[in-house]
Amino acid sequence: MAFVATARITVILLLFLVLHDGCVGARPFDAAEALVAKAKDVSVGKVGSDVKSFNVLDYGAKADGKSDSSINFIRTFKAACNFRGNAMMVIPKGDFLIGPVIFSGPCFNPSSLIIQANGMVKARPDISYFTGGADGVDWITFQSLKNGLILSGDGTFHGQGAHTWKYNDCAHKSKCVRLPASMKFIKVNDTIISGIKSVDPKGFHIMVSVSQNIKFVNLDLQAPENSPNTDGIHISKSSKVEISECVIATGDDCVSMIHGTTEISIKNVICGPGHGFSIGSLGHYDNEADVSKITVTDSTLRGTTNGARIKTYKTDSPSKASNIIFKDLTMDRVANPIIIDQEYGNRASTQESRVSISDIHFENIEGTSESKIAVKLICSKLNPCIGVQMKNVSLKYVGRPNDPRPFSSNCTNAKVTYSGIQHPPPCAPGS
Ligand SMILES: *[C@@H]1O[C@H](CO)[C@@H](O)[C@H](O)[C@H]1NC(C)=O
Numbered sequence: 001m002a003f004v005a006t007a008r009i010t011v012i013l014l015l016f017l018v019l020h021d022g023c024v025g026a027r028p029f030d031a032a033e034a035l036v037a038k039a040k041d042v043s044v045g046k047v048g049s050d051v052k053s054f055n056v057l058d059y060g061a062k063a064d065g066k067s068d069s070s071i072n073f074i075r076t077f078k079a080a081c082n083f084r085g086n087a088m089m090v091i092p093k094g095d096f097l098i099g100p101v102i103f104s105g106p107c108f109n110p111s112s113l114i115i116q117a118n119g120m121v122k123a124r125p126d127i128s129y130f131t132g133g134a135d136g137v138d139w140i141t142f143q144s145l146k147n148g149l150i151l152s153g154d155g156t157f158h159g160q161g162a163h164t165w166k167y168n169d170c171a172h173k174s175k176c177v178r179l180p181a182s183m184k185f186i187k188v189n190d191t192i193i194s195g196i197k198s199v200d201p202k203g204f205h206i207m208v209s210v211s212q213n214i215k216f217v218n219l220d221l222q223a224p225e226n227s228p229n230t231d232g233i234h235i236s237k238s239s240k241v242e243i244s245e246c247v248i249a250t251g252d253d254c255v256s257m258i259h260g261t262t263e264i265s266i267k268n269v270i271c272g273p274g275h276g277f278s279i280g281s282l283g284h285y286d287n288e289a290d291v292s293k294i295t296v297t298d299s300t301l302r303g304t305t306n307g308a309r310i311k312t313y314k315t316d317s318p319s320k321a322s323n324i325i326f327k328d329l330t331m332d333r334v335a336n337p338i339i340i341d342q343e344y345g346n347r348a349s350t351q352e353s354r355v356s357i358s359d360i361h362f363e364n365i366e367g368t369s370e371s372k373i374a375v376k377l378i379c380s381k382l383n384p385c386i387g388v389q390m391k392n393v394s395l396k397y398v399g400r401p402n403d404p405r406p407f408s409s410n411c412t413n414a415k416v417t418y419s420g421i422q423h424p425p426p427c428a429p430g431s
């Protein structure tokens with residue numbers, strides 16, 4: 001009885017969230033706690049009697065780890081999505097094998113579609129199942145879900161990427177084909193992804209585009225340090241994305257935010273191995289939308305190649321990156337703890353980046369640096385960085401003991417103000 005009452009309250013709170021979605025404005029994550037609690041309930045099957053279950057096993061999926069259950073997953077999703085009541089797709093414990101699938105709306109459920117994922121879902125290892133070119137086929141695509149999605153459980157999505165990483169040629173080709181992301185969210189609003197694990201994606205673990213108001217909480221993303229371009233969460237053209245309580249170990253950026261990302265909050269994330277938290281690369285496409293209002297706080301980077309990074313190419317493509325806060329971060333043997341790099345990709349080119357970077361805050365950054373130049377602010381001669389604030393940066397050198405260079409900062413074309421502790425010492429005024 002008590003449980004039914006709780007479920008009802010949660011449903012009412014969720015309804016409140018949905019009804020108020022149009023006017024949240026300054027507080028995009030209202031009722032966030034209720035949503036997180038609801039996602040936890042979903043993972044253990046507490047969803048209330050008003051929610052009809054659609055179990056993949058009832059649609060012919062085989063939990064034997066070797067029969068291809070793609071069509072069965074798609075049929076289950078379709079049945080849940082077309083149901084005119086509250087619906088939950090269930091992926092129970094067991095091993096499933098699926099190829100590329102698209103879970104596409106619009107759905108007809110009055111409230112967010114629920115997916116409870118507690119099984120081990122493996123991708124077909126063979127890349128030939130994933131054709132379609134640059135923005136073609138990813139593994140599991142969620143698209144056009146405007147009423148939202150609650151994806152929760154302790155299940156694992158295993159991309160079996162070890163079989164395909166050898167096909168990644170991005171290290172020596174600038175126009176390389178992206179390998180399939182394990183999960184892609186496109187045109188998805190008002191969604192929470194909670195609890196699940198992603199292992200060895202072929203490409204990105206998670207990709208988000210043209211979406212709003214998405215929460216990733218308590219995720220475990222795992223791939224080896226040498227796996228190519230396996231970004232943890234890669235975001236473009238999206239706003240109000242919150243990433244919290246996540247562990248991300250991967251071969252590329254833990255979180256990468258490219259053109260058109262605004263209002264992103266990253267909190268309590270442990271990143272490493274990987275390439276750190278990255279804004280950019282920017283200046284990559286024509287007509288790039290700006291990036292703004294990004295906050296990365298209360299997080300730890302372990303053995304990563306970068307910590308807090310903004311990177312732009314030296315191209316003609318103009319855009320702005322502004323209002324970015326990196327705060328309360330711990331660096332544990334990070335190669336480049338603080339880095340703005342406007343020479344990314346082609347240091348030798350005489351062209352200058354046309355991305356303007358302003359209003360960037362590094363505050364309470366502590367820990368250890370593998371490099372002697374722990375703070376690198378290398379900005380464009382054409383568009384110097386303005387409003388860079390360094391407040392309380394306390395790093396210690398732990399790299400090779402015989403490096404004779406001083407522990408230092410490099411500011412090139414950057415207007416920087418300092419307050420509090422500064423280790424390494426600040427750049428010379430006017431440098
Ligand atoms: C998501 O929300 C935004 C802003 O409210 C809206 O413009 C967009 O059309 C919505 N997307 C979908 C798929 O409904």
Ligand SMILES: *[C@@H]1O[C@H](CO)[C@@H](O)[C@H](O)[C@H]1NC(C)=O
Binds near residue numbers: 364392420421
């Ligand atoms: C600077 O850092 C020290 C040590 O981490 C802390 O005690 C102090 O409150 C910080 N000062 C500011 C202005 O944040």
Ligand SMILES: *[C@@H]1O[C@H](CO)[C@@H](O)[C@H](O)[C@H]1NC(C)=O
Binds near residue numbers: 373
């Ligand atoms: C600082 O960075 C610039 C740009 O990459 C480089 O040309 C310069 O040599 C660096 N200075 C030091 C002291 O490392």
